[in-house]
Amino acid sequence: xxxxxxxxxxxxxxxxxxxxxxxxxxxxxxxxxxxxxxxxxxxxxxxxxxxxxxxxxxxxxxxxxxxxxxxxxxxxxxxxxxxxxxxxxxxxxxxxxxxxxxxxxxxxxxxxxxxxxxxxxxxxxxxxxxxxxxxxxxxxxxxxxxxxxxxxxxxxxxxxxxxxxxxxxxxxxxxxxxxxxxxxxxxxxxxxxxxxxxxxxxxxxxxxxxxxxxxxxxxxxxxxxxxxxxxxxxxxxxxxxxxxxxxxxxxxxxxxxxxxxxxxxxxxxxxxxxxxxxxxxxxxxxxxxxxxxxxxxxxxxxxxxxxxxxxxxxxxxxxxxxxxxxxxxxxxxxxxxxxxxxxxxxxxxxxxxxxxxxxxxxxxxxxxxxxxxxxxxxxxxxxxxxxxxxxxxxxxxxxxxxxxxxxxxxxxxxxxxxxxxxxxxxxxxxxxxxxxxxxxxxxxxxxxxxxxxxxx
Amino acid sequence: xxxxxxxxxxxxxxxxxxxxxxxxxxxxxxxxxxxxxxxxxxxxxxxxxxxxxxxxxxxxxxxxxxxxxxxxxxxxxxxxxxxxxxxxxxxxxxxxxxxxxxxxxxxxxxxxxxxxxxxxxxxxxxxxxxxxxxxxxxxxxxxxxxxxxxxxxxxxxxxxxxxxxxxxxxxxxxxxxxxxxxxxxxxxxxxxxxxxxxxxxxxxxxxxxxxxxxxxxxxxxxxxxxxxxxxxxxxxxxxxxxxxxxxxxxxxxxxxxxxxxxxxxxxxxxxxxxxxxxxxxxxxxxxxxxxxxxxxxxxxxxxxxxxxxxxxxxxxxxxxxxxxxxxxxxxxxxxxxxxxxxxxxxxxxxxxxxxxx
Numbered sequence: 001x002x003x004x005x006x007x008x009x010x011x012x013x014x015x016x017x018x019x020x021x022x023x024x025x026x027x028x029x030x031x032x033x034x035x036x037x038x039x040x041x042x043x044x045x046x047x048x049x050x051x052x053x054x055x056x057x058x059x060x061x062x063x064x065x066x067x068x069x070x071x072x073x074x075x076x077x078x079x080x081x082x083x084x085x086x087x088x089x090x091x092x093x094x095x096x097x098x099x100x101x102x103x104x105x106x107x108x109x110x111x112x113x114x115x116x117x118x119x120x121x122x123x124x125x126x127x128x129x130x131x132x133x134x135x136x137x138x139x140x141x142x143x144x145x146x147x148x149x150x151x152x153x154x155x156x157x158x159x160x161x162x163x164x165x166x167x168x169x170x171x172x173x174x175x176x177x178x179x180x181x182x183x184x185x186x187x188x189x190x191x192x193x194x195x196x197x198x199x200x201x202x203x204x205x206x207x208x209x210x211x212x213x214x215x216x217x218x219x220x221x222x223x224x225x226x227x228x229x230x231x232x233x234x235x236x237x238x239x240x241x242x243x244x245x246x247x248x249x250x251x252x253x254x255x256x257x258x259x260x261x262x263x264x265x266x267x268x269x270x271x272x273x274x275x276x277x278x279x280x281x282x283x284x285x286x287x288x289x290x291x292x293x294x295x296x297x298x299x300x301x302x303x304x305x306x307x308x309x310x311x312x313x314x315x316x317x318x319x320x321x322x323x324x325x326x327x328x329x330x331x332x333x334x335x336x337x338x339x340x341x342x343x344x345x346x347x348x349x350x351x352x353x354x355x356x357x358x359x360x361x362x363x364x365x366x367x368x369x370x371x372x373x374x375x376x377x378x379x380x381x382x383x384x385x386x387x388x389x390x391x392x393x394x395x396x397x398x399x400x401x402x403x404x405x406x407x408x409x410x411x412x413x414x415x416x417x418x419x420x421x422x423x424x425x426x427x428x429x430x431x432x433x434x435x436x437x438x439x440x441x442x443x444x445x446x447x448x449x450x451x452x453x454x455x456x
Numbered sequence: 457x458x459x460x461x462x463x464x465x466x467x468x469x470x471x472x473x474x475x476x477x478x479x480x481x482x483x484x485x486x487x488x489x490x491x492x493x494x495x496x497x498x499x500x501x502x503x504x505x506x507x508x509x510x511x512x513x514x515x516x517x518x519x520x521x522x523x524x525x526x527x528x529x530x531x532x533x534x535x536x537x538x539x540x541x542x543x544x545x546x547x548x549x550x551x552x553x554x555x556x557x558x559x560x561x562x563x564x565x566x567x568x569x570x571x572x573x574x575x576x577x578x579x580x581x582x583x584x585x586x587x588x589x590x591x592x593x594x595x596x597x598x599x600x601x602x603x604x605x606x607x608x609x610x611x612x613x614x615x616x617x618x619x620x621x622x623x624x625x626x627x628x629x630x631x632x633x634x635x636x637x638x639x640x641x642x643x644x645x646x647x648x649x650x651x652x653x654x655x656x657x658x659x660x661x662x663x664x665x666x667x668x669x670x671x672x673x674x675x676x677x678x679x680x681x682x683x684x685x686x687x688x689x690x691x692x693x694x695x696x697x698x699x700x701x702x703x704x705x706x707x708x709x710x711x712x713x714x715x716x717x718x719x720x721x722x723x724x725x726x727x728x729x730x731x732x733x734x735x736x737x738x739x740x741x742x743x744x745x746x747x748x749x750x751x752x753x754x755x756x757x758x759x760x761x762x763x764x765x766x767x768x769x770x771x772x773x774x775x776x777x778x779x780x781x782x783x784x785x786x787x788x789x790x791x792x793x794x795x796x797x798x799x800x801x802x803x804x805x806x807x808x809x810x811x812x813x
Contacts (some may be wrong), residue, residue, distance in 0.1 A: 018551040018562075022525040025746045027556040030497040032750035034490050041683065042489060065484050091486040137769045142758050222495055281485040285492035292603050304601050 041095040043146045044284060045126075047082075047178065048100065049119060049170065050155025051107035054185045054211055059153075059240035060100055062253065062264060063276055064089060066099070067242060077105030080118045084147075107166060116170040123149050123177045127299040148296060150287045151214070151279065152178045154186040156235065158203065160194050163205045171211045179214035179287050181279070182206070185239030187270050188255060189263040193239055202235055216278060217286050230278050235270035239264055268342060501559035503609050504749060506588075507641075508564065509583060509633070510618025513572040514648040519616075519705035520564050522718060522729060523741055524553060527707075528564055544569045544582045563610065571629055580633045587612050587641055591764040611761060613752045614677070614744060615641045618648035619665065619700060621659050626668040634674045640760060642677040643754050644743070645669075650702030650735050651720065651727050658702050665700055678748065682755060695743060701736040704729055 061068055068087060084101040101122070106115055126148045133139055149336050165340055174180055179347040182202065184190070190198060206213060213234065216227035241264050245254040253264040264272050279287075308328060398431060508516040518530045528551060550563045566585070570579060590611045597607045615637060619630055626634075630645075635812045637643050645665070650658060669676060676699060678692040706720045706729045729737050744752070 016551060018524070018526045018528070018553050020525040020553060020555070024501075024523075024525050024553070024555060025741070026560055026749065027558050029502050029558060029560070029749060030494045032747070033497050034493055036750055036754065037493055038490070042486075063484070089484075091484060091488065094487050094490065096486050096489075139762070222500060276485065281488035282492070284486075284489045285496055289496070295697055297603060300603075301601050309601060368556060405761050 001301045025104065027165075038093055038095075038184060041097060042284075043097045043099075044153075044288070045099040045101065045147060045149050047103075047108060047119070047123070047149045047152040048155065049103050049107050049152060049174075050185060051157065052105065054155045054157060055240050056102055056153075056155055058242065059155075059185070059238060061242050062240040062272065073102075073104045075105075075108050077095075077108060077110070080105050080115050082118060082122045097145070103148065112166050115166060116173050119170070120173055120177065123174070123184070124299070127177075127296055128303070130296065130433040131300055131303060148291055149178050150284075150291045154180055154182045156182055158184055158186050158189050158237075159200075160190055162200050168205070168209055168211070171206070171213075172209065175212040176298065179213055179290055179295075180211075181275075182235035183275065184235050184237040186239065188239050188257075189260065190237070199233075199235060199237070214287070214290070216283055223282055227278075231273060233271060236275045236278075237274050238275055240272070353392075465601065497766075498558060500606065501561060502749075503561045503563075504753070505563040505565070505610060505612050505614075506744070507583075507587075507612045507615045508618065509567045509570055509615060510648060511620060512568055514618040514620060515705045516566060516616075516618055518707055519618075519646075519648075521707045522705045522737065523744065524562065525550075525783070526551075527560075529566070544579055546582065546586050549651075565612065566614075576629055579629075580636055584636065584640060587637075588613075588764065591761055592768070594761065595765055595768060609753075611756055612641050613749075613756045615643050616740075616744075617643055617645045619645055621647055621649050621652050621661070621702075623653055623661050625661075625664040631668065631672055631674070633673055634669070634676070639678055640673050642679075642755055642760070644677050644740070645700040646740060647700050647702040649704065651704050651722075653702065662698075662700060662702070670729055677752070679754075679755070683757070695739075698736065698739060701740045701743075703737045704735040705737070773793065 046060070047062065050056050052073055057068070066087075068085070073083075081104045082101050083104050084099055086097060086099045089096045089098055103119060108117075109115065123243055126180055128351050129150055130144070130146065133141065154167070154171060154174075156163065159395070166338070171180055171182070184195070184198065184202075187195065216223075218224040218228045230295065239255065241253050241255045243255070243260075244251040245256050245261055246255065247261060247263060252266075255262045255264075263269050267273055309325070458657070506520075510516050520528050528549060544567060546565055546567055548563060550561065553560050553562055567583060570583075594607060594609065594611055594620060597603065611721045614743070617634060617637075619626065634643060634645065647653070647658070647661065647665075653661060675681075678695055680692075680696070683689040683692055704720065704727055706718045706727070708718070708721075709716050710719050710721050710726050712719065712726055712728060717726075717731075720727045720729075726733050732738055
């Protein structure tokens with residue numbers, strides 16, 4: 001069995017340059033890279049922030065020379081919403097998957113405090129989705145439809161004065177999350193001299209308030225000059241239009257007014273061509289790289305630190321993500337078990353308490369029942385007593401009645417002869433006889449009642 | 457043209473649509489992004505890591521020198537006074553070469569002592585562990601909270617395996633090595649010192665090797681399952697027919713018909729390295745450098761590295777749990793080197809299919 005030692009490597013020397021004696025041929029490497037990118041296709045996501053009716057959709061249409069069929073949004077939205085639409089564009093052999101996200105209802109509410117929060121949340125959601133995909137065990141990053149916002153076009157209303165508070169707040173909250181390019185919309189409403197002053201005022205306000213807008217990169221020689229010049233023209237004053245008007249002998253995109261024609265692609269009229277140049281032709285790749293390398297990494301770092309991960313442990317020993325994760329999981333399980341125990345204890349205790357209360361109630365009920373029963377018994381006895389007395393009275397009464405009847409019949413017989421005499425008188429004085437009999441009865445009654453009274 | 461709307465305010469990302477293309481009325485300038493890419497590539501430069509494996513004396517160092525037309529190794533002839541290395545060692549050298557403004561950082565790893573011992577059992581272990589170490593390094597960098605902007609890539613993009621020109625078929629050592637390595641790294645086998653075989657012998661040898669590879673399910677680069685579209689398939693099947701290339705290396709120049717060519721001078725003639733009639737060195741060079749370099753790197757990054765990552769991240773769930781702090785044991789070589797039969801491979805680009813080998 002070959003006992004192999006630890007693998008030894010020559011210490012990696014600082015890479016030294018090598019000169020070649022002939023042509024190797026790897027200058028085709030960028031072409032290989034480009035071919036692969038063409039195969040995969042490109043992806044670009046634009047976020048347009050601006051109030052309703054400021055010309056966001058028109059500008060996007062004009063930028064990409066297409067009619068994207070956006071519906072006009074109403075002014076009466078209760079809160080700011082974001083609407084995202086994806087399109088596939090193709091120019092010669094380059095396929096571009098363009099996603100345009102529009103803010104609906106921005107600046108329309110009476111109370112604008114919550115205006116920028118939905119936008120920030122949306123951007124964070126896209127970062128979060130990418131982070132989740134990256135942290136998965138089985139991931140498919142090469143196939144992933146990247147929805148992170150690469151650039152935010154911020155449309156400033158052409159008041160001619162200065163930035164509005166809402167604009168300032170929104171830009172301040174977005175500047176660390178996305179590349180912002182501020183634009184002055186509907187620039188055909190400002191005259192040239194006012195425009196200059198407006199631009200300077202805007203830029204100075206942005207600088208004073210520390211808003212970091214996207215600076216076109218000037219580190220590469222080929223683009224340094226043009227980018228540097230463009231940096232001085234920010235914010236771009238743009239006009240958007242898809243209507244074609246005849247100017248001279250050709251059709252150009254323009255807006256026609258009674259006093260003249262504003263040509264969109266004329267550098268003297270507005271900065272549209274500059275915007276298109278900068279956004280698409282020169283810096284698209286850089287915008288994507290900045291989003292990935294700076295904004296996304298910042299988000300990732302903050303999110304992971306928030307979750308409790310760190311690169312360096314308590315004694316300054318490097319921690320690995322997995323160790324921290326395992327530790328956290330262990331901690332979490334322990335915590336959960338403890339909580340379960342607690343809950344069990346509480347449950348048992350509650351049950352006991354409830355039982356005690358119920359028992360108490362039962363006893364009370366029992367006592368009440370007994371009491372009622374007793375009362376019932378007493379009542380019954382009383383009633384029995386009364387009934388007996390009543391019965392005795394009725395017996396006594398019937399006896400008395402019997403004796404009275406007897407007495408009455410005797411009196412009738414005695415007074416029988418007088419009755420015969422009074423037979424005639426009977427018809428006339430029926431009542432008198434009756435009264436006589438009655439009076440006898442009455443007498444009898446009178447006799448009885450005192451005896452009754454005696455009894456009582 | 458289709459539009460997808462997100463259903464609720466700031467909800468999750470727009471779904472990945474299959475949108476039919478939009479018509480544009482004129483040129484917008486999207487093409488310019490290709491130039492931007494090119495400029496960026498020129499600025500950042502490229503990295504390429506290659507490993508050469510084979511028994512000593514097969515001409516590995518000479519081949520590397522011929523490929524990059526420079527003295528990558530300080531001396532091609534091993535120092536005969538020193539004893540042969542008793543164990544397998546890996547030597548890595550890094551150079552920066554520049555051509556027409558394009559910088560390439562080239563790292564070549566040599567494996568002297570491979571297959572030289574009496575008992576060559578498990579001689580592929582150090583190589584596999586080296587490759588996995590590079591993956592591990594990259595993974596650790598990727599998992600950091602504060603990552604570098606450009607993670608240095610030391611992963612081996614291509615492994616060139618030198619088959620000795622016996623003329624018969626692949627030896628057991630070759631088969632064992634190729635079987636294990638083709639799942640972890642892109643392997644390109646070549647017939648070394650092809651000037652000892654005649655053309656007929658060479659063709660027979662090649663077909664036998666191809667049969668051997670098929671019998672043992674060894675998938676060498678360019679792998680069939682990663683062909684994206686019809687063009688790739690055509691191109692790659694032509695290459696696959698001629699794998700392994702029969703190569704000859706030389707770093708001396710000789711005069712032939714008035715031209716100065718690289719070649720080996722023998723009593724019966726001069727073998728020109730860059731002559732297609734003599735050997736297939738040009739095919740190897742074109743494959744490695746001129747046409748498939750980016751593809752090699754892509755497959756390493758998207759497939760081999762991802763496989764390693766999946767394996768590694770899944771491992772941590774199988775670690776024994778102690779009562780207190782959980783200690784993540786460093787990846788031991790034994791666990792990762794012989795992947796089980798259930799290992800899956802992922803498709804690099806559009807259609808993902810799973811392959812089990």
